[in-house]
Amino acid sequence: MSGSAEPRILNEHLKKLYRDVRHRVSDLLRRRPLRIVEVAVACGVLAAASLFVTLADEITEGATFRLDEVLLKAFRDPANPSQTIGPRWLEDVVLDATALGSGFVLAIVVAVSAGFLFMEKQRRVATLMLITTISGALLSMGLKLIFARPRPIIVPHLRHVSSMSFPSGHAMASAVVYLTLGVMFMKAVRSRQAKAFCMLVAISLTLLVGSTRVYLGVHYPTDVLGGWLAGMAWASFCWIIGQMIPSRPIPERSDEPARHTT
Numbered sequence: 001m002s003g004s005a006e007p008r009i010l011n012e013h014l015k016k017l018y019r020d021v022r023h024r025v026s027d028l029l030r031r032r033p034l035r036i037v038e039v040a041v042a043c044g045v046l047a048a049a050s051l052f053v054t055l056a057d058e059i060t061e062g063a064t065f066r067l068d069e070v071l072l073k074a075f076r077d078p079a080n081p082s083q084t085i086g087p088r089w090l091e092d093v094v095l096d097a098t099a100l101g102s103g104f105v106l107a108i109v110v111a112v113s114a115g116f117l118f119m120e121k122q123r124r125v126a127t128l129m130l131i132t133t134i135s136g137a138l139l140s141m142g143l144k145l146i147f148a149r150p151r152p153i154i155v156p157h158l159r160h161v162s163s164m165s166f167p168s169g170h171a172m173a174s175a176v177v178y179l180t181l182g183v184m185f186m187k188a189v190r191s192r193q194a195k196a197f198c199m200l201v202a203i204s205l206t207l208l209v210g211s212t213r214v215y216l217g218v219h220y221p222t223d224v225l226g227g228w229l230a231g232m233a234w235a236s237f238c239w240i241i242g243q244m245i246p247s248r249p250i251p252e253r254s255d256e257p258a259r260h261t262t
Contacts, residue, residue: 041236048233052167055226056147059166068220072154075215082156084215091158094212098159101170101209106133106177113181125242129180132238136176139234140169140227155217168219168227171210175231178202183239206231 058064077083084091099105110133117126141163149166151157163169182202186195210228213219 041240045233045236045240048229048236052226052229052233055222055229056166059149059222059226060147064220064222068152068222069154071214071221072152072217076155076217081154084158094215095159097208098170098212098216100205101174101212103137103169103173106173109181110177113184117184125184128238128242129184132180132235132242133173133177135238136231136234137169137173139230140167140172143167143230144169149220149223151218152220157218158216159218161218165219166223166226167230168210168213168223170213171206171219171224171227172231172234173227174209175206175228176235178205179232179235180238 055064073081075084077085084094110129114126114130117123117129144164144166147166148164151161151165179202182199185198185202189195189198206228210224213224214221
């Protein structure tokens with residue numbers, strides 16, 4: 001009798017343990033969702049930084065040159081490397097799109113966004129945004145000086161460039177600015193669909209800007225990948241710091257008409 005009772009007692013203990021663990025996890029998700037997100041973002045920062053260091057090491061050893069060469073040539077006419085593949089109008093579109101990651105355009109985007117936040121009494125958030133973007137630009141210039149990788153000469157450049165190649169400044173700056181703005185807009189909207197749309201737009205703009213640099217022949221693909229990794233890591237790191245800064249929420253406009261009392 002005791003032999004058959006032991007499995008039943010063990011099964012009851014396991015069920016009780018399962019219910020207790022599920023309750024604790026549900027309570028943690030309900031009470032501290034932000035802490036869990038912060039841990040996940042911190043892990044993402046470490047992963048992106050680790051991948052950047054690994055990529056930089058491979059570039060320094062010349063292990064990525066063959067792949068970079070193949071990908072750069074894939075966007076050009078084999079008979080005429082100065083001519084890009086695709087219709088003639090595509091090159092004009094790419095030239096317009098790459099401006100979305102230029103310092104001038106990003107400065108306007110940041111200035112307008114910061115101005116809006118200051119007007120909405122979000123001074124600390126606006127200051128954090130300015131610090132994130134300015135420090136990101138300084139970090140990009142510092143990394144370029146450290147690695148001092150020359151620009152590719154495999155194909156003719158379709159855009160004038162003068163700085164070093166790794167990491168791509170356009171890719172890194174667009175990642176810092178657009179991902180930061182994406183997170184800010186996610187906080188300003190309520191529906192999950194709108195939040196997902198904000199982040200989708202931010203990621204799409206970041207990927208678009210980086211891709212144009214390869215198409216124009218002014219960056220190796222690994223330069224762009226390095227810029228994305230560095231920009232994502234820096235934007236995420238600054239986001240974690242920003243969670244420690246208290247800020248008042250932007251007031252939501254009520255959809256209900258105001259009621260007049262007599």
